[in-house]
Amino acid sequence: MTYIQKPINHHPNLKKNKLGLTRRDYEGAVSSLCAGCGHDSISAAIIDACFELNIEAYKVAKLSGIGCSSKAPAYFLNDSHGFNSVHGRMPSIATGASCANDDLLYIGVSGDGDSASIGMGQFVHAIRRQVDMTYIVENNGTYGLTKGQFSATNDKDSPNKYGEENPFPPVDLAALGIQLGASYVARSFSGDRDQLVPLIMGAFQHKGFALLDIISPCVTFNNHDASTKSYDHIREHNDALGKVDFVPLGREITANYEEGETVEVNLHDGSKMSLEKLDSSYDPTDANLALNTVREKNDEGKVATGLLYIDTKAPDLYETLNAIDKPLNTLNEKELCPGSDKLKTINQGLN
Amino acid sequence: MEKLQTFDSLVSKNDFVIKFANVNGSGSASANQLFAKAVFRMGIPVSPKNIFPSNIQGLPTWFEIRINKDGYLGSKGSVDLSVAMNPQSYNQDVEELNSGGYLLYDSSWKRNFYRDDINVIEIPLTSLCVESFTNAKQRALFKNIAYVGALSVLLDMEYEIFEELISEQFASKKNLIEPNLKALNIGRDYVLNNLSYPIGLTLERMGKNDGKILISGNEAAGLGAVYGGATICAWYPITPSTSLAEGFEKYAKKFRVDEKTGKNLYASVQAEDELSAIGMAIGANWNGARSFTATSGPGISLMSEFLGLAYFAEVPVVVFDVQRGGPSTGMPTKTQQSDILACAYASHGDTKHVMLLPEDPKECFEFSAMAFDLADRLQTPVFVVTDLDMGMNDWVVDELKWDDSRKFDRGKVLDFEALEKMEEKFGRYHDVDGDGICYRTYPGAHPSKGAYFTRGTSHDEYARYSEDGEINATNLRRLVQKFKTASELVPDPEIILSDKKNCSGVIYYGSTSAAMLEARDMLKEEGIELDLMRVKAFPFNLDVWDFIEKHDYVYVVEQNRDSQMRTLLMAEGGISAEKLRSLVWFNGQPIEANFIAKKIREREPEKI
Ligand SMILES: Cc1ncc(C[n+]2csc(CCOP(=O)(O)OP(=O)(O)O)c2C)c(N)n1
Ligand code: SF4
Ligand SMILES: [Mg+2]
Numbered sequence: 041m042t043y044i045q046k047p048i049n050h051h052p053n054l055k056k057n058k059l060g061l062t063r064r065d066y067e068g069a070v071s072s073l074c075a076g077c078g079h080d081s082i083s084a085a086i087i088d089a090c091f092e093l094n095i096e097a098y099k100v101a102k103l104s105g106i107g108c109s110s111k112a113p114a115y116f117l118n119d120s121h122g123f124n125s126v127h128g129r130m131p132s133i134a135t136g137a138s139c140a141n142d143d144l145l146y147i148g149v150s151g152d153g154d155s156a157s158i159g160m161g162q163f164v165h166a167i168r169r170q171v172d173m174t175y176i177v178e179n180n181g182t183y184g185l186t187k188g189q190f191s192a193t194n195d196k197d198s199p200n201k202y203g204e205e206n207p208f209p210p211v212d213l214a215a216l217g218i219q220l221g222a223s224y225v226a227r228s229f230s231g232d233r234d235q236l237v238p239l240i241m242g243a244f245q246h247k248g249f250a251l252l253d254i255i256s257p258c259v260t261f262n263n264h265d266a267s268t269k270s271y272d273h274i275r276e277h278n279d280a281l282g283k284v285d286f287v288p289l290g291r292e293i294t295a296n297y298e299e300g301e302t303v304e305v306n307l308h309d310g311s312k313m314s315l316e317k318l319d320s321s322y323d324p325t326d327a328n329l330a331l332n333t334v335r336e337k338n339d340e341g342k343v344a345t346g347l348l349y350i351d352t353k354a355p356d357l358y359e360t361l362n363a364i365d366k367p368l369n370t371l372n373e374k375e376l377c378p379g380s381d382k383l384k385t386i387n388q389g390l391n
Numbered sequence: 392m393e394k395l396q397t398f399d400s401l402v403s404k405n406d407f408v409i410k411f412a413n414v415n416g417s418g419s420a421s422a423n424q425l426f427a428k429a430v431f432r433m434g435i436p437v438s439p440k441n442i443f444p445s446n447i448q449g450l451p452t453w454f455e456i457r458i459n460k461d462g463y464l465g466s467k468g469s470v471d472l473s474v475a476m477n478p479q480s481y482n483q484d485v486e487e488l489n490s491g492g493y494l495l496y497d498s499s500w501k502r503n504f505y506r507d508d509i510n511v512i513e514i515p516l517t518s519l520c521v522e523s524f525t526n527a528k529q530r531a532l533f534k535n536i537a538y539v540g541a542l543s544v545l546l547d548m549e550y551e552i553f554e555e556l557i558s559e560q561f562a563s564k565k566n567l568i569e570p571n572l573k574a575l576n577i578g579r580d581y582v583l584n585n586l587s588y589p590i591g592l593t594l595e596r597m598g599k600n601d602g603k604i605l606i607s608g609n610e611a612a613g614l615g616a617v618y619g620g621a622t623i624c625a626w627y628p629i630t631p632s633t634s635l636a637e638g639f640e641k642y643a644k645k646f647r648v649d650e651k652t653g654k655n656l657y658a659s660v661q662a663e664d665e666l667s668a669i670g671m672a673i674g675a676n677w678n679g680a681r682s683f684t685a686t687s688g689p690g691i692s693l694m695s696e697f698l699g700l701a702y703f704a705e706v707p708v709v710v711f712d713v714q715r716g717g718p719s720t721g722m723p724t725k726t727q728q729s730d731i732l733a734c735a736y737a738s739h740g741d742t743k744h745v746m747l748l749p750e751d752p753k754e755c756f757e758f759s760a761m762a763f764d765l766a767d768r769l770q771t772p773v774f775v776v777t778d779l780d781m782g783m784n785d786w787v788v789d790e791l792k793w794d795d796s797r798k799f800d801r802g803k804v805l806d807f808e809a810l811e812k813m814e815e816k817f818g819r820y821h822d823v824d825g826d827g828i829c830y831r832t833y834p835g836a837h838p839s840k841g842a843y844f845t846r847g848t849s850h851d852e853y854a855r856y857s858e859d860g861e862i863n864a865t866n867l868r869r870l871v872q873k874f875k876t877a878s879e880l881v882p883d884p885e886i887i888l889s890d891k892k893n894c895s896g897v898i899y900y901g902s903t904s905a906a907m908l909e910a911r912d913m914l915k916e917e918g919i920e921l922d923l924m925r926v927k928a929f930p931f932n933l934d935v936w937d938f939i940e941k942h943d944y945v946y947v948v949e950q951n952r953d954s955q956m957r958t959l960l961m962a963e964g965g966i967s968a969e970k971l972r973s974l975v976w977f978n979g980q981p982i983e984a985n986f987i988a989k990k991i992r993e994r995e996p997e998k999i
Contacts, residue, residue: 098836101678101834120834120842121843121845123845129666129697132667132668132670135660135667136671136674136676136677137674140622140674140676140678141678144834361659363656367680369622379795380792383792390606
């Protein structure tokens, strides 16, 4: 048996959300990933975010490419449609799907091999077009599924499991995202659920391309001492730019921060991202500052995490295409087919 | 004193070939089209073909117009009148002219041509235009209109038609009408005042184009996609398919904009490459919107992986392949039918795809709309395979028709109500009806039923990942069953039998029709009769096998080197190699009747 369905009898006292659903209602099949794989923690965080946001699973579409990471969508949101496509090509599937129906929430899950190598072209162009989706890269610096080759996000000199050093510099997907105009860019760590869940919630509520570059250690191939993508390394070098909180519509921010210590950004649906700044000069709406900060931290050997950049005004692809509000996939013959009279006029123009 | 003519000049009414030799990028195309349209308006069958280089400016380009009162509009392969406007190609243009033919050239720079069996018509076009226009761009551009004017007198055409066409063409830029008419008359007046006219080749009004239109296959296919309900076009520019996506956009802008909001009932996305273009089309179809991509051979190669996914995960998608000369980048601006196998078996593993093979722009329109129904019904990629010749050239075809009672066939889709009523567990790949086609659902259809995980990995009836070999084999067998169902849904072949018994059969398809029908008539005059079958689709249905069965020999006429259709027939029907005689043409020009007739004549003596 290659597919394991979880038992459906739930504990009666599990916490319920506004839809009367428990966290378990957002689960998927039993994961077949290695025990301890970062990707499973990200799935758990996605489930938390959906539960907290009272998301109706059937209004979500889960999309992925190929890799251990790309299998993850099978392990959350059983009641959502999913599309496990081909290696590196999820962005184009997402683009087409979101043109067809702008009303669903698109969650794309990819890997660093999937996005930074084979799928780099599609990744870049989905961002440029500002496809309205949440794009999660489960970044482990390696090709998990094909057994531990270097990926393009692996740091220079960081060795593989067999001690060989990586001769090439890495692609920084978050920096690339900012540069290309992704309107929501965050970096996080699969081991930091407190930071990850609000960032995912913010991404879901954001309109436009939300990129989450999540360091997600591969316990089997890239978690050794010298690796810069190991649990230990990230824990030691994680440099959070601020404490992020997601504030749903209708809830007030309760914590008392000194003035100037927080930034608030209103999201599309009226909810807010609030950022308690650890570094008082950081402003996530300033793309240049974001890029410089990411780069500086890199140079210091640190990994900048948190909400790096946000722009809530950028038009998404559907808007740019000037497509009607009603989803294109709901239109019928009457709305779509010009009919025989119009064809007669066309004929007249061609003779 | 005039030289004594030592040869017979060609004399023909409404039956000859004119070839314009121009410099690419010199603005000649619209003048040549104007001329062709004028012939069309005179009710005379005409087929203009643009023979152009893969170049933006500077290389030689030709525009060949066959005029034939009997309606034979395939390529003829010989030239009666050459309008030689490009000194670079004089040698070739003079060389290929039929004896007794006519050469019109720009005698602003006088030349002697080595042949003494042709009529040379001298008109100093450049000098005339320099005298009449001040602006350098206009001088160059209107030279083209001036030779059209000259031809109108030399061939005894109706002047009013040109006036009419020019005012139609510039209806929205009225200030251009006057200079165009002026240029036209520069050419006319020169002939009227200095040359003898008409020449031996003349045009006389006929009534043969009533109920006909002049349209390219790409424009017709783009229009067909609008009529067929396509809402999303994802494409990447490539000759000769680009104008198909543009055709879709042109008509969508006309018919698919909401009057109240000004918003579009369609989306067209120029993708970053063909991998992405097909991915977008698949993503949109998966989500329940009709979507397509248009490409040519190189794009098909790039789309291969995704086509296998769509086949195996059973996602509808329509792909237009406007074939050009291959292999590789090949001859990007020349025509061939050399992607037949690449489309039929696109992608790794056991895959097979539905193909529709229109013969002309009218069928491009019809098959385009039909492709969306078939793709939805069969939940699989459907190729509409055309070629550069019919895709980019304007062909005379019957007016397009649409039946308003026609409904889109969205295939087996379970919507909210259907899912609500459903008691058993939904199985995406469960062959409930036994025709190999299962039921699908769109994302977001129902809160608790119908969700599944689309994947390219092996899967069971519930779309769950499975590595069980038997489960996978069962699924693969069902896809064969589905393909069989497809053979019953695609259009039947067109069979044209001769009155004579025991003659050989001929199989052909696509743009070969015109030349094939002409060759058939030529051979018939000589006593060689043939039964014809035009294949319109793959998979082949019983009629196709029956036709082959009933003939001792069947010629397979096609425009590629390797007899790809013949290979497909042999592979799919177990037909023996001896029975299927390959007759191929692959020089990048549209296939010619003379060639087909010659090849069949060579092999048929035993039959007479
Ligand atoms: C066209 C193609 N080439 C190669 C592969 C093999 N392949 C499968 S997964 C993978 C790399 C996955 O790496 P990543 O995206 O980082 O995912 P991870 O397994 O690390 O989560 C490769 C090369 C494939 N499936 N398709
Ligand atoms: S190989 Fe690595 S990435 Fe793949 S499941 Fe195991 S730990 Fe996760
Ligand atoms: Mg990886």
